[in-house]
Amino acid sequence: MEKITTRRWARLGAVVGTGALLVGVLAGCSGAAPGADSGSTDTDAALKEDVTLTWWTWSDTTQEQADAISEVYPNVTFDVVKLENPDAVVTKLQNAIKAGKGAPDIVPVEYQTMPQLTLGKALADLTPYGLAEYEDAFTASTWNSVNVQDQLVGLPGDSGPMVMIYNKALYEKAGITEAPTTWDEFATASAAIHAADPEAYIANSGDAGFFTSMIWASGGQPFKTDGENVTIDLQDEGTKKFADFWSDRLNAGELSGLATWSDEWTKALTQDKLGTLLMGSWMISGGMEDYGPAGRFQVAPMPTWDGQPASAENGGSGLSVTSQSEHKAAAAGILKYLAEGDGRALLNANGFPSTIADLENPEWLDAPFPGYSDQPANQVGAASAESVITGWQYLPYQGYANNVFSDSVGKALGSGGDLNEALVAWQDTLVEYGNEQGFSVNK
Incomplete structure (x- = not known):
């Protein structure tokens, strides 16, 4: 592979x-x-x-x-x-x-x-x-x-401007005939998919890279760096907006706990048990051929809060x-x-x-993509690139942040815990670590 x-x-x-x-x-x-x-x-x-x-x-x-x-x-x-x-x-x-x-x-x-x-x-x-x-x-x-x-x-x-790659047949089986354009519509589709098949989920709960990209796409800007001065606010408006929304899906039992790229995750995609990938446009070129017959998946813009284009980079x-x-x-x-x-x-x-x-x-x-029923899917990725929200910054120790994500937010994603409480715990860890490394964090 x-x-x-x-x-x-x-x-x-x-x-x-x-x-x-x-x-x-x-x-x-x-x-x-x-x-x-x-x-x-x-x-x-x-x-x-x-x-x-x-x-x-x-x-x-x-x-x-x-x-x-x-x-x-x-x-x-x-x-x-x-x-x-x-x-x-x-x-x-x-x-x-x-x-x-x-x-x-x-x-x-x-x-x-x-x-x-x-x-x-x-x-x-x-x-x-x-x-x-x-x-x-x-x-x-x-x-x-x-x-x-x-x-x-x-x-x-x-x-990696983000797009939504979705299983059209799985959506239609749940009575969803159009790709969600807003997060409210996504929530409706999520509930319908899981109700139609209790073993099927609209998406998996995600990981550090996914979570930070979704915060970005929601307008959050939790990390700011000016020289050695770092500010972390994992409860800013955009961050909390996404955390609240994802918590609702999680606590309703509508998200799969399968790890992205795992063998079980691949199996769920191929068996119509996982309906959506929210990922960078680098995923388009794969055509999803590894996950089932041609035409099973389609590419759509990322849902947004108000229906207006808004995206983030993911990779x-x-x-x-x-x-x-x-x-x-x-x-x-x-x-x-x-x-x-x-x-x-x-x-x-x-x-x-x-x-x-x-x-x-x-x-x-x-260019048509046979894997998407000849959909010119690059058009969706190109439009996403134009709508990436400006102003995002990564931490000067983002790798460490992603590495310890599983100790707090990752646990909440796996257990249905309070994501905002977990985000605060993640922030506390990042503030302590940054100060230990010689940065001036949240001072």
């Missing part, structure tokens, strides 16, 4: 999060080295020199991409190092930064991890190398994700140049190549695009 494994990690830790080696986000990374390159910011000149760039990755397609780039820039060779997953990349990079040596030139970074690695002095500011000129080429949400603490620390790669990652790179100009030049044209096509071949031109391309927009 290689396709599913790759798809899991394409999300940016939307499920598991980067929980590895998070101690000492500030103090523990003091050994960061600026790199020993010439200091030149001329990327064109750098790419004409013989250079070998080390490129860490968790993707199976990076070597193929590197080979294609070398054909365009014959003086550039790549040492592609395949690591197991994003957690492994973060762990190894933070170890290298702490040691003052061993970091690669180019590294993929999940959007949620950009603040953590930026404050840990692991990533180079790409502004001097001319990468800022590509701002208008990218969606606002992905460009915002690679701009941290007034630094441009990455180039957006893929994106995605960019490419960064590390602070230790001795070839920053050349590495930045490669990122420039990957920002547009043939280079961008290499990245878009394996993910949902973050580039506006590609999101507006009629050929891409109108």
Whole structure:
């Protein structure tokens, strides 16, 4: 099931999060080295020199991409190092930064991890190398994700504007003939599906990545960072709105407790026992072929509170140049190549695009998906990208936050407990941890 494994990690830790080696986000990374390159910011000149760039990755397609780039820039060779997953990349990079040596030139970074690695002095500011000129080429949400603490620390790669993928036949069996457009309609469908088949559920209860994306889509902005000052409010209006709504579904027994991506979760989808996936648009391209015959599923916009478009990102990652790179100009030049044209096509071949031109391309927009009864499903994802709510910030230790989510909110999701009480407990843990790491949290 290689396709599913790759798809899991394409999300940016939307499920598991980067929980590895998070101690000492500030103090523990003091050994960061600026790199020993010439200091030149001329990327064109750098790419004409013989250079070998080390490129860490968790993707199976990076070597193929590197080979294609070398054909365009014959003086550039790549040492592609395949690591197991994003957690492994973060762990190894933070170890290298702490040691003052061993970091690669180019590294993929999940959007949620950009603040953590930026404050840990692991990533180079790409502004001097001319990468800022590509701002208008990218969606606002992905460009915002690679701009941290007034630094441009990455180039957006893929994106994950949320969509609703639903089992049309399961909905119709419960008397629901149209996809819900509001959360009130979603609640009605939820009750109807479970009433029609007590073993069927509209969705599973979710995990940390899902929960934070749903808070975002509900207008919540619980995390704010200004330098080392962090504010956490997991009872702001949007957060509480979603928690109240999801608690009602949970306490009515309408949500499955199956873990996302588990074998049991897959079985429930294939046996018409799980009706809806609320996920990033990266899930569209899979066509849901792994979960049943063609035409079983359809793609619809995310429900909203008032019926007006509102969405969030759920997954995605960019490419960064590390602070230790001795070839920053050349590495930045490669990122420039990957920002547009043939280079961008290499990245878009394996993910949902973050580039506006590609999101507006009629050929891409109108492409039929046999898995969705020839629905031009990219249109739904593209519309979602336009409606992502602005202003979201991740914690500078988001990986840790996702890792300990199961100790509080996760338990409530599993037992039908009070989600708001659990959110307060999660917040208490995050405040304590952040202050221990040298941040000033809620002070």
